[in-house]
Amino acid sequence: MxxxxxxxxxxxxxxxxxxxxxxxxxxxxxxxxxxxxxxxxxxxxxxxxxxxxxxxxxxxxxxxxxxxxxxxxxxxxxxxxxxxxxxxxxxxxxxxxxxxxxxxxxxxxxxxxxxxxxxxxxxxxxxxxxxxxxxxxxxxxxxxxxxxxxxxxxxxxxxxxxxxxxxxxxxxxxxxxxxxxxxxxxxxxxxxxxxxxxxxxxxxxxxxxxxxxxxxxxxxxxxxxxxxxxxxxxxxxxxxxxxxxxxxxxxxxxxxxxxxxxxxxxxxxxxxxxxxxxxxxxxxxxxxxxxxxxxxxxxxxxxxxxxxxxxxxxxxxxxxxxxxxxxxxxxxxxxxxxxxxxxxxxxxxxxxxxxFLEKHSPIIKRKGLFYFGDEGLSRPEIVRHKIRLEKNYVKPKNLTSLILFPTPNEKPFYLNQNVAKILAKNPQAHICFYLTPFGLIPIELSDVYPISQMEVVSPLDKEAIKESIIEVKKYLFRFRYNSVTLFLPENEIEELNELKKICREICKKKQVKFKLIKMKGFKLKEKI
Ligand SMILES: [Zn+2]
CATH class of the missing domain: 3.20.20.105 (Queuine tRNA-ribosyltransferase-like)
Structure with a gap:
């Protein structure tokens, strides 16, 4: 120098x-x-x-x-x-x-x-x-x-x-x-x-x-x-x-x-x-x-x-x-x-x-990230995940049954009991997590930085929920599965009813089998 x-x-x-x-x-x-x-x-x-x-x-x-x-x-x-x-x-x-x-x-x-x-x-x-x-x-x-x-x-x-x-x-x-x-x-x-x-x-x-x-x-x-x-x-x-x-x-x-x-x-x-x-x-x-x-x-x-x-x-x-x-x-x-x-x-x-911020921000950082609320949706790591999911992501070919699952608190997500159960029971299942600031997270990306290193305030804010639903919608249009199962937490969030409707409609249009499984909080109401 x-x-x-x-x-x-x-x-x-x-x-x-x-x-x-x-x-x-x-x-x-x-x-x-x-x-x-x-x-x-x-x-x-x-x-x-x-x-x-x-x-x-x-x-x-x-x-x-x-x-x-x-x-x-x-x-x-x-x-x-x-x-x-x-x-x-x-x-x-x-x-x-x-x-x-x-x-x-x-x-x-x-x-x-x-x-x-x-x-x-x-x-x-x-x-x-x-x-x-x-x-x-x-x-x-x-x-x-x-x-x-x-x-x-x-x-x-x-x-x-x-x-x-x-x-x-x-x-x-x-x-x-x-x-x-x-x-x-x-x-x-x-x-x-x-x-x-x-x-x-x-x-x-x-x-x-x-x-x-x-x-x-x-x-x-x-x-x-x-x-x-x-x-x-x-x-x-x-x-x-x-x-x-x-x-x-x-x-x-x-x-x-x-x-x-x-x-x-x-x-x-x-x-x-x-x-x-x-x-x-x-x-x-x-x-x-x-x-x-x-x-x-x-x-x-x-x-x-x-x-x-x-x-x-x-x-x-x-x-x-x-x-x-x-x-x-x-x-x-x-x-x-x-x-x-x-x-x-x-x-x-x-x-x-x-x-512009995303383009010029570093990809790897020393520490995990914190998500406090909807302003965080503009941070480069989240913007980058959504861009890459849309432009570069290809779903695993052999997995034909899409499971949309609310993002669990456990990390990595597959440690969640229900997630583990689904995976054990259905080898064709491809779990994608929604209700996350990242929008949608295919399970194979869930322990990749920065997804696994983000601490998120719960319950998730409305804006993030809305954006997550948009990501689910885009994903459903883009990829074809034989069946789609939506695990839906039962609560007062109006947007989640919207999600149910969207999933049902897209599946109908694409002639794909759709199943809804209701959850009480993050616990299942019925056996899977
Ligand atoms: Zn002083």
């Missing part, structure tokens, strides 16, 4: 679209997913050196425009690393965000690019034009065109070969523009692509929109390149953004929230003044109780809160990384979705992209 050129990006572990990777720069290697704490060159609550030495965060981001405007030649003379006293990796933003907040800035794209080269930054962003959130379509269109024009302009004048340049993708909430911009930007030789201007959307908690924006970009850039999400510093969205394929983040949130006396947690933001207990044991939270903390001076509080906030960001990113290693990123998303209704809405939005 280390011999490779700056810009080389190697991926070691994946889960969903999240990945643990290594990105080479001229000043070292960044392990992704990574959040660059943003350093304000004018006022900074935590010294960059402390961020490296104590937090062990080796890459930060600062603002090229503010540096140029306020310190100009001094930064050029010292180089950015010396100037801010940080011997790790430094990324510089271009000041484009300032244009969004304060209007036009006093520098051209070429000047900002030249400045970034002359201060020897490691990662640089072109001066693009952020779309913003409220822009109408024609204005948004202009920001895309202008950003692409500036990208060409900047790439033409670059001299230094060892800086990683970031190509920002604009378009805001207009997904067609985002897609166009992502496609066009991908043709240009950037080391990193970035989704621009989602800050307002995140501040308003429109996380479902954010999912759509990230996915639109992700589906249109090369997967071999890292994707940066600008201004995403709240830990409550790290897991979701990583799952959608963001490798890098930058944020000043830890410092900005501290200024407003806001205390970050992995699930949301709290007002420090309302706290009687600290739900955290970082250095700050274990040194003070909230009462002592509130008695401190404003400056001291801001500094300490920024420290706590940054610890929380780091901790959450570690949690996300461990979940990627364990193949438990989906489970982490499920847990996090319960923290806020808008996160749940965003989590549900993933179902729109379930095929």
């Amino acid at each position: 280390l011999e490779k050129e700056p810009g080389a990006f190697e991926i070691y572990y994946k889960d969903l679209l999240g990945r643990i990777g290594k990105l080479k720069t001229k000043s070292g290697v960044i392990e992704t997913p990574h959040m660059f704490p943003v350093i304000n060159p004018l006022t900074q609550p935590i010294a960059p050196k402390i961020i490296k030495d104590e937090y062990k965060i080796n890459a930060i981001m600062t603002n090229a425009y503010l540096l140029k405007k306020n310190f100009g030649s001094e930064v050029i003379a010292k180089g950015i690393h010396k100037f801010i006293d940080f011997d790790g990796i430094v990324a510089t933003d271009s000041g484009a965000y300032q244009t969004l907040v304060y209007g036009e800035i006093e520098a051209s794209p070429e000047e900002i690019a030249e400045f970034q080269e002359s201060i020897k930054t490691d990662i640089a962003v072109i001066l693009d034009v952020p779309t913003g959130y409220d822009e109408d379509k024609s204005k948004a269109e202009w920001t895309v065109k202008e950003t692409l024009r500036r990208a060409d302009l900047t790439l033409k004048i670059l001299n230094e070969k060892d800086i990683l340049w970031v190509g920002p993708i604009q378009g805001g909430i207009h997904l067609d523009l985002l897609s166009l911009c992502a496609k066009e930007m991908s043709k240009k030789p950037f080391s990193i692509y970035a989704l621009g201007s989602p800050t307002k959307i995140m501040e308003s908690y429109f996380f479902d929109k954010l999912v759509e924006m990230i996915m639109m970009v992700k589906m249109n850039i090369p997967l071999s390149k890292p994707l940066h999400l600008f201004g995403a510093g709240h830990p409550m969205i790290f897991a979701l953004a990583v799952a959608c394929g963001c490798d890098l983040f930058d944020s000043a949130a830890y410092a900005i929230f501290a200024r407003k006396e806001r205390y970050l947690t992995e699930n949301g933001t709290l007002n420090i003044n309302n706290l009687e207990y600290f739900p955290c044991s970082c250095r700050v939270c274990s040194s003070y109780n909230p009462k002592e903390f509130k008695a401190l001076s404003k400056n001291e509080k801001e500094k300490l809160l920024a420290e706590h906030n940054l610890w929380i960001c780091k901790e959450e990113l570690n949690r996300v990384k461990q979940a990627i290693l364990d193949g438990r990123l989906w489970e982490l998303l499920e847990v996090k979705a319960k923290a806020h209704p808008m996160l749940m809405k965003a989590f549900r939005k993933l179902s729109k992209y379930k095929l």
Whole structure:
């Protein structure tokens, strides 16, 4: 890895679209997913050196425009690393965000690019034009065109070969523009692509929109390149953004929230003044109780809160990384979705992209899976099982009698007494299990990963029951048996009556013998 050129990006572990990777720069290697704490060159609550030495965060981001405007030649003379006293990796933003907040800035794209080269930054962003959130379509269109024009302009004048340049993708909430911009930007030789201007959307908690924006970009850039999400510093969205394929983040949130006396947690933001207990044991939270903390001076509080906030960001990113290693990123998303209704809405939005997620998620994982409810029907393992059952599965030729049996609690399923009895009595029986999140499971697949390693909440939710019935229907149409026997648990579930009807009708149409055996719960009411 280390011999490779700056810009080389190697991926070691994946889960969903999240990945643990290594990105080479001229000043070292960044392990992704990574959040660059943003350093304000004018006022900074935590010294960059402390961020490296104590937090062990080796890459930060600062603002090229503010540096140029306020310190100009001094930064050029010292180089950015010396100037801010940080011997790790430094990324510089271009000041484009300032244009969004304060209007036009006093520098051209070429000047900002030249400045970034002359201060020897490691990662640089072109001066693009952020779309913003409220822009109408024609204005948004202009920001895309202008950003692409500036990208060409900047790439033409670059001299230094060892800086990683970031190509920002604009378009805001207009997904067609985002897609166009992502496609066009991908043709240009950037080391990193970035989704621009989602800050307002995140501040308003429109996380479902954010999912759509990230996915639109992700589906249109090369997967071999890292994707940066600008201004995403709240830990409550790290897991979701990583799952959608963001490798890098930058944020000043830890410092900005501290200024407003806001205390970050992995699930949301709290007002420090309302706290009687600290739900955290970082250095700050274990040194003070909230009462002592509130008695401190404003400056001291801001500094300490920024420290706590940054610890929380780091901790959450570690949690996300461990979940990627364990193949438990989906489970982490499920847990996090319960923290806020808008996160749940965003989590549900993933179902729109379930095929893309399935295509790029690993097949084998270290651990078993948990199924909590219908959101889980979109997870890659379940989607994959259904696709493969439909496209690749062929029923065993010698088995002519289909037994549809509700999925037992025992694992493997053939340990269930009734299942064992059926198999012993009827060598021609082919048992397929229904009432499972997987839809339908032919017995010969029942102890294959991940089917045998999934813990499912019972009773099964209605959506999963409905989908299971659809799978049974498709299966009955597709394969021919001499007879079909449906073992049906007797209960109040309306959908199961529907299943009975469907089986009967299809068998009639195909002129196949149909038999119904009622069960009380999972116990048989009659002898088989
Ligand atoms: Zn803390």
